[in-house]
Amino acid sequence: MNKEEQLITNFRDLFNKMVWINKYKMEDRLKGHTPSEVHCIESIEKNVDSNVRELAKSLYMTRGAISKLTKKLMTKKLIESYQKPDNKKEIYFKLTPQGKEIFRIHEDLHKEFRERDKVIFEQITDEQFEGVLHFVEKYSSHLDEEIKKQGLTIN
Amino acid sequence: MNKEEQLITNFRDLFNKMVWINKYKMEDRLKGHTPSEVHCIESIEKNVDSNVRELAKSLYMTRGAISKLTKKLMTKKLIESYQKPDNKKEIYFKLTPQGKEIFRIHEDLHKEFRERDKVIFEQITDEQFEGVLHFVEKYSSHLDEEIKKQGLTIN
DNA sequence: TTTATTTTGTTGACTAGGAAACAAAATAAT
DNA sequence: ATTATTTTGTTTCCTAGTCAACAAAATAAA
Numbered sequence: 001m002n003k004e005e006q007l008i009t010n011f012r013d014l015f016n017k018m019v020w021i022n023k024y025k026m027e028d029r030l031k032g033h034t035p036s037e038v039h040c041i042e043s044i045e046k047n048v049d050s051n052v053r054e055l056a057k058s059l060y061m062t063r064g065a066i067s068k069l070t071k072k073l074m075t076k077k078l079i080e081s082y083q084k085p086d087n088k089k090e091i092y093f094k095l096t097p098q099g100k101e102i103f104r105i106h107e108d109l110h111k112e113f114r115e116r117d118k119v120i121f122e123q124i125t126d127e128q129f130e131g132v133l134h135f136v137e138k139y140s141s142h143l144d145e146e147i148k149k150q151g152l153t154i155n
Numbered sequence: 156m157n158k159e160e161q162l163i164t165n166f167r168d169l170f171n172k173m174v175w176i177n178k179y180k181m182e183d184r185l186k187g188h189t190p191s192e193v194h195c196i197e198s199i200e201k202n203v204d205s206n207v208r209e210l211a212k213s214l215y216m217t218r219g220a221i222s223k224l225t226k227k228l229m230t231k232k233l234i235e236s237y238q239k240p241d242n243k244k245e246i247y248f249k250l251t252p253q254g255k256e257i258f259r260i261h262e263d264l265h266k267e268f269r270e271r272d273k274v275i276f277e278q279i280t281d282e283q284f285e286g287v288l289h290f291v292e293k294y295s296s297h298l299d300e301e302i303k304k305q306g307l308t309i310n
Numbered sequence: 311t312t313t314a315t316t317t318t319g320t321t322g323a324c325t326a327g328g329a330a331a332c333a334a335a336a337t338a339a340t
Numbered sequence: 341a342t343t344a345t346t347t348t349g350t351t352t353c354c355t356a357g358t359c360a361a362c363a364a365a366a367t368a369a370a
Contacts, residue, residue: 010291
């Protein structure tokens with residue numbers, strides 16, 4: 001296995017591992033809410049005026065899935081929808097107070113995870129860290145280019 | 156958003172993006188086989204004597220899922236099972252010639268993806284590359300430690 | 311050896327999410 | 341203004357994967 005391949009593999013493995021180890025505390029602390037629901041809540045809070053399409057894009061899911069997910073979150077009273085006076089088609093979402101509470105718990109959990117992994121970030125120098133960050137960003141925008149080149153679209 | 160958080164976010168975004176952009180060519184070239192099936196074939200070929208439990212662990216799926224997945228791959232004649240003379244319980248898998256063909260196509264695709272992303276790796280110096288790789292590995296084994304500490308197990 | 315515990319794989323009920331067809335609204339074209 | 345096209349969200353059907361209960365085999369304990 002060459003280096004590039006190895007990096008991608010390790011990358012994927014790290015990602016899976018992280019999702020998996022975090023899952024337990026998440027499930028415990030956010031009992032009754034799926035990761036997707038929480039993730040959706042996070043996205044709604046962090047971006048102003050999220051509608052179905054935007055959420056689909058940022059969560060890498062289909063509009064159909066988001067449609068169902070938001071409906072579920074509405075029946076749970078965690079989010080509510082609103083529209084703009086000049087547009088009868090697009091539906092936007094915002095958190096209810098209960099939704100914000102979930103958001104807060106989620107943020108706290110992330111703070112814990114960050115604490116747990118602090119040693120990793122303490123061990124490396126600033127420039128090493130910048131190197132990694134820069135690499136990820138560069139790779140990401142390269143893929144954006146390729147996506148554009150291939151004419152792929154989120155639908 | 157602090158730096159650690161940002162790295163994780165970019166990280167996740169890059170990962171999703173990569174899965175997504177690769178999906179199209181995959182689906183085209185490996186029509187009739189799901190990503191999971193292909194991933195499973197890959198794992199069987201790359202590790203000797205994979206059984207259900209091992210596959211579950213390496214693919215981050217439940218044993219139940221692997222049980223069904225391997226069954227499907229068997230009816231498709233892409234893999235076959237075997238047992239060891241001294242153990243009537245554990246079931247191991249290996250690829251059939253048709254399975255190996257799928258494996259080969261998958262490998263070729265990865266070669267293409269590597270080619271597509273070559274520029275990224277060409278742009279960075281060896282030591283920058285090593286830095287990234289080292290970081291990922293370090294993080295991964297840190298999580299291994301934490302997993303052990305928390306007494307989590309794959310079941 | 312006999313019994314209890316653990317490991318391994320399987321099955322059935324259930325759920326999340328994708329694909330595609332659809333309706334309604336918005337925008338573009340004429 | 342009218343018509344055609346595109347965008348946005350919804351719904352139905354279907355599949356992949358989880359969970360939990362289970363049986364059989366292997367291992368540990370007695």
